[in-house]
Amino acid sequence: MPPLVETWQYGDPGRPYVPEPPQHAAHQAYDAKELLYGGAAGGGKTEFLIAAAVFLALRIPGSASIIFRRTFPDLKRTIIPRMLAKIPKTVATYHHTDHTWTFKNGSTIELAYLRKETDVLNYQGAEYQLIIFDELTQFTEFQFDYMATRARAAGAVLALMQAAGVSSRIIGTTNPGGPGHHWVKARFVDPAPWGATFTVPPTKDQPKPRTRRFIPAKLADNPHMDPSYEDTLDAIPDPDLRRALRDGDWDVLQGVRFKQWRRALHVVDAGMIDLPLVDYPRIVAVDWGIDAPWCALWMGLLPDGLVYVYRELYQAGLTSEEQCRAILAAEAEGERAEGRPLPLIMDPAMWARQHTSGSEKPLDPDTPPPGSVAATYRRFFGPSMRKANNSRIDGWAAIDELLRVRRDGLPRLLVSELCPNLIRTLPALPRSTKRPEDVDTDAEDHAPDALRYGVMELAGGGKRRVTTTVTRRAAPPVTGSLASTAF
Ligand SMILES: Nc1ncnc2c1ncn2[C@@H]1O[C@H](COP(=O)(O)OP(=O)(O)OP(=O)(O)O)[C@@H](O)[C@H]1O
Ligand SMILES: [Mg+2]
Numbered sequence: 211m212p213p214l215v216e217t218w219q220y221g222d223p224g225r226p227y228v229p230e231p232p233q234h235a236a237h238q239a240y241d242a243k244e245l246l247y248g249g250a251a252g253g254g255k256t257e258f259l260i261a262a263a264v265f266l267a268l269r270i271p272g273s274a275s276i277i278f279r280r281t282f283p284d285l286k287r288t289i290i291p292r293m294l295a296k297i298p299k300t301v302a303t304y305h306h307t308d309h310t311w312t313f314k315n316g317s318t319i320e321l322a323y324l325r326k327e328t329d330v331l332n333y334q335g336a337e338y339q340l341i342i343f344d345e346l347t348q349f350t351e352f353q354f355d356y357m358a359t360r361a362r363a364a365g366a367v368l369a370l371m372q373a374a375g376v377s378s379r380i381i382g383t384t385n386p387g388g389p390g391h392h393w394v395k396a397r398f399v400d401p402a403p404w405g406a407t408f409t410v411p412p413t414k415d416q417p418k419p420r421t422r423r424f425i426p427a428k429l430a431d432n433p434h435m436d437p438s439y440e441d442t443l444d445a446i447p448d449p450d451l452r453r454a455l456r457d458g459d460w461d462v463l464q465g466v467r468f469k470q471w472r473r474a475l476h477v478v479d480a481g482m483i484d485l486p487l488v489d490y491p492r493i494v495a496v497d498w499g500i501d502a503p504w505c506a507l508w509m510g511l512l513p514d515g516l517v518y519v520y521r522e523l524y525q526a527g528l529t530s531e532e533q534c535r536a537i538l539a540a541e542a543e544g545e546r547a548e549g550r551p552l553p554l555i556m557d558p559a560m561w562a563r564q565h566t567s568g569s570e571k572p573l574d575p576d577t578p579p580p581g582s583v584a585a586t587y588r589r590f591f592g593p594s595m596r597k598a599n600n601s602r603i604d605g606w607a608a609i610d611e612l613l614r615v616r617r618d619g620l621p622r623l624l625v626s627e628l629c630p631n632l633i634r635t636l637p638a639l640p641r642s643t644k645r646p647e648d649v650d651t652d653a654e655d656h657a658p659d660a661l662r663y664g665v666m667e668l669a670g671g672g673k674r675r676v677t678t679t680v681t682r683r684a685a686p687p688v689t690g691s692l693a694s695t696a697f
Contacts, residue, residue: 227296232431233258235405237265240376242407242423244358246346246398248384249458251443252435253427255383259342260293262381266340267302267317270370275340276320278357280348285309285321289344293321324349330356339363339371339378346382347390351397354382358420383427386454389645391463398424399460428458447610451647463646467606470613471637478624483518488550494537495598495664497656498557498583504528505656506537507632508552509664516622517612517669522629524657530583534590554595555667557659560584561597598663603647605662608669622669632657 229237233254236247247255263275279285293311294304302313309321324330330353341361343349361378363371371377384394402408407423410416429435429443446452449470450462492510499505508521523536537554538546546552560583576596578584587595599605612623625632635654642648649655 227257227261229258229261230254230431230433232425232427233261236381236425237262239407239423239425240379241421243361243377243379243420244398244422245379245381246384246394246422246424247381247427248346248394248398248424249386249427249460250429251385251455252429252432252439253458254432254434255427256288256292256344259344259381259383260289260296263319263340263342264297266376267311267313267319268315269374270339270367270376271313271315271317272367272370273317273339273363274320274337275318275342276322276338277342277344278349279321279323279344281325282323284345285323289321293319324353327352329353333357333360336360337362337364339367341380343380343382344384345388346384347386347388347394348384349390351390351393354380386458386460387451387463387646391460391646392643395460398422426458429456447614448607448647454646464641466637467639467641467649468609468613468636470610470615473633473637475615475621476613476623476625477627477633480626480628483512483520483624483626485512487518487520488545491668492552493664493667494552494554495660495667496533496537496554496556496560497660497663498560499526499656500528502526503631503654503656504533505631505660506533506540507629507657507660507664508541509661509668511668514622515669516620516624517665519623519625519629519632519661519664521626522632522657524631530586531590534587538590551594554587554591555598555663556584556587556595557663558597558600560587599666600663601666602662603645605666606647606649608665609658609662612665612669623665629657632661636661 232247236245236258239245247258259277263277266273266275277289279289290304290309297304297311300314302311302317302319304311311319311321313319327350333356338360339362341357343354343357346354358380361380363378382394382398384390386395401410401422402424404424404426407421409421410419412419429440440456443452443456446455447470453459453462487510490510490512492508495507495509497505503524503526506523507519510518510520512518521540523540525536528536541552544550561578562583563579563581576593578588584595609623613621615621627633635656636658638653639655639658640650640653642650649658
């Protein structure tokens with residue numbers, strides 16, 4: 211095979227693009243119709259794919275390439291400014307309206323996004339010699355498979371490609387993680403030794419499977435990256451996601467979600483935190499259930515950003531009224547009183563109407579519609595209740611951050627031994643097989659869901675943080691005293 215154009219002057223003769231060895235291998239891997247170049251964050255994936263598209267455009271006059279990101283803001287943040295900075299106007303022009311580069315030799319590079327799964331159908335009948343998905347795990351396998359059928363050449367372009375020793379191909383670049391982690395891993399990472407081109411046995415759906423290859427990208431492969439970037443990756447609180455992104459490890463995003471949980475660190479004796487809890491912002495976080503258990507967790511935000519879960523109720527089969535009575539019965543005298551707010555942060559599903567009464571939608575989103583579970587709660591608790599921020603991935607990430615042990619040797623989440631179901635189910639919760647940053651929603655997740663609602667409110671940037679009118683006493687940092695007494 212004749213050598214490819216491997217240096218591209220980017221418009222800045224002082225800093226030409228010279229591929230690092232794995233990028234070089236990926237540029238040359240024409241024996242694979244489908245290529246995945248993936249792994250660690252910052253490994254040089256986006257740099258490679260832009261160069262791959264530009265090489266083909268320069269090399270094969272009249273050729274067409276397309277680069278996908280999942281959303282337009284993604285393109286706007288990454289690909290578009292980088293291409294504008296690197297491709298001189300003397301080589302190609304960028305048309306903002308249709309996001310297309312037109313090269314002087316007639317080649318084009320389109321930039322596109324696929325918001326809905328079926329948006330690929332817009333490409334019916336299209337023909338590209340190079341199709342690229344940046345951050346492939348953000349896409350579905352259907353989208354990838356559909357577009358793969360569009361990777362082909364004909365006529366003069368095909369003749370030029372044959373003469374140059376290159377062929378049409380589809381390239382994905384990605385980090386592990388994301389909603390498509392499992393299909394991408396199963397398709398590219400698991401079947402064969404890394405770096406080798408392979409084919410899988412034909413099936414009814416795919417009688418002629420295309421050749422595939424996975425080239426791993428590591429941060430260490432990219433000497434151009436700012437060395438402090440590794441520190442940024444080291445600060446990711448979920449240890450498995452950290453390994454996945456820092457080391458390009460595809461295997462760690464399996465098994466349980468909260469591996470950093472340690473009973474000896476995160477569980478404390480009921481009497482250990484000897485503080486007047488009413489002085490601190492407190493909430494009751496509620497996950498709804500009738501047939502499945504319902505869970506209420508009492509939580510306080512103590513100095514040093516320490517979240518303390520101090521009581522739990524966990525039971526199936528209670529009506530809404532019985533749940534409210536159980537909450538009130540569990541509380542100590544004076545725990546909830548005038549001037550001592552103890553708001554309920556509740557599963558947004560509790561606002562769903564059970565019996566529609568045809569009344570108008572309340573103006574305040576926290577006002578429960580008549581007939582809803584929340585309306586029953588309101589009879590008991592008045593207006594001091596609100597919908598939890600239900601952003602799942604952010605909520606789990608906030609729990610990761612609290613579980614992390616800080617320099618003082620302590621985490622920022624402590625659970626009283628009086629919460630046996632949270633202590634039992636949080637460490638057992640499996641990762642989702644659909645989206646590794648999430649948990650498996652078929653698992654027993656009621657106490658962790660309640661914890662997530664509470665944590666988002668107290669520490670994770672819930673829509674509205676708890677505001678209290680209580681005067682806080684000047685208290686010594688809790689973690690300081692715990693460090694000497696507890697551990
Ligand atoms: N061969 C190279 N020559 C010069 N600079 C490079 C090269 N490869 C990568 N870089 C630079 O290294 C940095 C990281 O590269 P890039 O953005 O391509 O990594 P990435 O793997 O796409 O990262 P992410 O995982 O964050 O998407 C960028 O500033 C890029 O310009
Ligand atoms: Mg990138």
